[in-house]
Amino acid sequence: MLDTLIDIVAGTFMIVGCLMSLAAGIGMLRFPDLLSRLHAATKPQVLGLFLLLAALGLELRSWAVLPVLVLAWLLQLLTAPVSAHMVGRAGYRTRHLKRETLVADELAAVVEAAEQREEHEIGRDRPRDRTDFID
Template identity: 40%
Template sequence: MIDFIKGTLMLSGAIFTLLAAIGIIRLPDLLTRMHATTKAAALGVILIMLAVALHFGEVGVVARAFAIIVFIIMTAPVAAHVIGRAGYFVGSKLWSGTVKDELRPNYDPLTHELKSGLETEANAVHQPRENDTP
């Protein structure tokens, strides 16, 4: 039974890793590629590490496998966010089918300054509207 579970984890991890590789090749822009690699590759490696921990069953190997899993869970989303943001700031083209670009109103490409959502809301609150009377 344990061999079936290990095999399933290994096969699932390999499939997710393969999907991440296919996503890098097939997806149209940087941001969607980053999404594919972050989600699928991280899940693939986590499943493979679980299979490794089950296979060896030694305390040292299990501890290392879980340390790798925690490290991937903590670093993969942050790294993808930083790389995606840097790609956006250097002018990486978005896919033509992109519906919404939430950074555009907050990003100044000339100064490379990014306003936070709080600054945008504060400016909207303090600016008079057309219908307001002085």
């Protein structure tokens, strides 16, 4: 009885976990620009992997694998935000975004102020050795 119950819970976890990966794929296809696609690419796996690992833990029923499963999830938690940040930052700086999908951009004013300060300090004629004008 208990075994069947655990099997049902584990099976549900696995299906929902896989649905999260499906959602990531759909999001990659359907969201309008790089910055919003990143949400789909990095985030649903946090819950998806958690559910799959939990299902694995429930099915294996061994205390020895539990620390490994926790470790796998924690490493994912540590690395996913870093990659999202790096890609998002590079995407914003190289202007791989659609302005019309942003209802507010509070970073733009900060970037503009920094650019003006830089131009003021270095002078206008200096060639820009930057790659952030690839529109």
